[in-house]
Amino acid sequence: MSKQKVAFVTPGSFPIPSAGSSSVERVVEKMVPWLAADVEPVIYGRSAKGLARIGQVGGVRCVRYPAQDKGAYVRAVSASARRLGPDLIEVENRPGYVLTLGRRHPATRIWLNLHSTSFIGADAIARERLRASFRRAERIIVNSEFLRDEVVRRVPEAAAKVRVVHIGVDAERFLSRWKPEGAARRERLRQARGWQGRDVVLFMGRVIPLKGVHHLLRVLPRLIAEHPSVLLVVVGSPFYGSHRTTRYSRMLQRLGRRLRGHVQFVPYVPHDAVPDWFLAADMAAVPSGAREAFGLVNVEAMASGIPVVASRAGGMREIVVDGETGYLADPARIEQELGDRLLELLRDSQLRERMGRASRARVEQSFTWQATARRWLEVLAETAKRP
Known part of the structure; x- marks a missing residue:
């Protein structure tokens, strides 16, 4: 039996590969190559200087088009897909593209992979257009139970189409501080950064109000008073x-x-540099607001063998096991609980090790790109059995 052809259509916001891309492009770049043994994938993305119009990403064909004009970008993708003749088109995080490609490919199955709530709100798409997009999509992939509930709340009739596929990390690239190679690299990094004798709390992500960095700055005086060696990065x-x-x-x-x-x-660091920042830290803080659909930084920190203190909000409740791989803080009391939990970890190196080792084990079991690809293929197999 020949493999199914699957076209993955990224938003066109960033090229693939790109050190400065958003998590949407990163998920496609890292997960899709793991599908190549079972399907015949093609990635569509934005063109960029230094990247060929047709190239390879992780051994997968990648076709690139200019995307300053999103309408022209989708039309170019559509024309290419018509020549390709895919069995399935998956649109990444843009419900509007589902409608455009659905009109241009009426006989082709289309999936929508939602990575966040950003493009399903009233400010991004009219409710009727969203409902029409969900009607056209054969499956709606989401990265968390939280996001599934958000989709169903907004468009209840779409409930039967929604499937959760958790995303992950490259566990080989994110070294664990508890393994010899990771421990040696961690020591070199801490010496180079002058972090010897410091207990480092790391925040990694976009510096916007939703991510809650201000909460960390507000609790820091208390942490300093009770644990003077603390350093917030x-x-x-x-x-x-x-x-x-x-x-x-x-x-x-x-x-x-x-x-x-x-x-x-x-300031912003390219994603290739992210593993070293987690590896050199002692714990991660993720005080994001309620709209955080997944929170990939939680998994990246856990892969590095450090505990996470995160908000009990959004999809983070599905990643961090409270009291086992870190702590979840009540958003209604975020600064009090954030301070309490960080202090517990700052004071107890054995607790940090226990939770850090449990974090790495949880990632290896549930949050790798291989696991993401397996779950995606399960959804594909499910649709193949439909009447």
């Missing part, structure tokens, strides 16, 4: 692939100047 910028600032990020910098010696701000 904030890695990230307001925008993907950019060092541009905003009023919010400048406000955080002002707060940080009052706590000199205990706060370090690191």
Whole structure:
């Protein structure tokens, strides 16, 4: 039996591969190559200087088009897909593209893979267009139970189509601090950064209000008073692939100047550099708001063998096991509980090790790209059995 042809259509916001892409493109780049043994995938993405129009991403064919004009981008993708003749088109995180491609490929099965709530809100798409998009989609893939519930709340009639496929990390690239290779690299990194004798709390992500960095700056004076060796490291910028600032990020910098010696701000780093920041830290803090659909940084931190203190919100409740791989803080009491839990970890190195080892084990069991691909293929097999 010949393999099914599957076209993965990314939003066109960032090229693939790209050190400065969003998590949408990263998921496609990392997960799709694991499908190649079972299906014949093709990735569609944005063109960029230095990237061939037709190339390879992890051994998978990648076709690139200019995407300054999103309408022209989707039309170009559609024309290419017509020549390809895919059995299935999967649209990544853009319900509107489902409608456009659905009209142009009326006989082709189309899936929608939602990575967040960003493009299903009223400010992004009219309710009737969203319902029409969900009607056209054969399956709606989401990365968390939280996001599934959000989809069903907005469009109840779509419930039977929604399937959860958790995303993951490259467990070989994210070294565990508890294994010899990771321990040696961690020591070199901490020496190079002058972190000897410091207990490092790491925030990694976009520096926007939703991510809750201000909560960390507000609890830090208490942490310093009770554990003077603490160092908060904030890695990230307001925008993907950019060092541009905003009023919010400048406000955080002002707060940080009052706590000199205990706060370090690191502008946006490419994703290739992310593993080393987690590996060198002692714990991660993820105080995001309720709309965090998954929170890939939680899994990346856990893969590095460090515990996570995260909000009991969104999809993070499905990743962090409270009291086992870290702690979940009540969003209604976020600063009090964030401070309490971080202090517990700062004071107890054995607790950090126990939770860090459990974190790595949980990632290896449930949150690798191989596991993501297996679950995706299960959904594909399920649709093949339909009447």
